[in-house]
Amino acid sequence: MSLFGLFQISGSALTAERLRAEVATSNLANSETTRTPEGGPYQRRMVVFQSQPGARFHLLLANSLGQTGLPETGGVEVNQVVDDPTPPQLRYEPGHPDANAAGYVAYPAINAVQEMVDLMGAERAYELNASAVQAAKQMIQQSLQILK
Numbered sequence: 001m002s003l004f005g006l007f008q009i010s011g012s013a014l015t016a017e018r019l020r021a022e023v024a025t026s027n028l029a030n031s032e033t034t035r036t037p038e039g040g041p042y043q044r045r046m047v048v049f050q051s052q053p054g055a056r057f058h059l060l061l062a063n064s065l066g067q068t069g070l071p072e073t074g075g076v077e078v079n080q081v082v083d084d085p086t087p088p089q090l091r092y093e094p095g096h097p098d099a100n101a102a103g104y105v106a107y108p109a110i111n112a113v114q115e116m117v118d119l120m121g122a123e124r125a126y127e128l129n130a131s132a133v134q135a136a137k138q139m140i141q142q143s144l145q146i147l148k
Helices: 003-029 057-064 112-147
Strands: 045-051 076-083 089-092 104-107
Touching: 003 045, 003 076, 003 112
Parallel strands: none
Antiparallel strands: 045 076, 089 104
């Protein structure tokens, strides 16, 4: 793998982790939303990642062993953003405008601690990929200095 391939891999990971952080933030912001335009409470969302085409282990191994002609690594991409199938939590609040006939209000099944852990994980992964880009940039600059 070339240093420029590292930019592609880390760039794709930066994009994916940014979306993961945005989804976790949206979940936290809507944790008390009982009414959406679609009807019902806000539904927690989750990001599903997948490897980009060409990012298979056997191809990476073959490339590292010097077998040429095989595609370079691909990186990571967001496959989809899906709704969490967990049913909403019911709270007894008979005076709430969204209460049903029995006085229960449906709230999103969002755990703030879980969302914060997801957000911190996305932040750390983003920082690590940004560091990898910076390290590759420094290696390229040092290589250019050697050639002078």
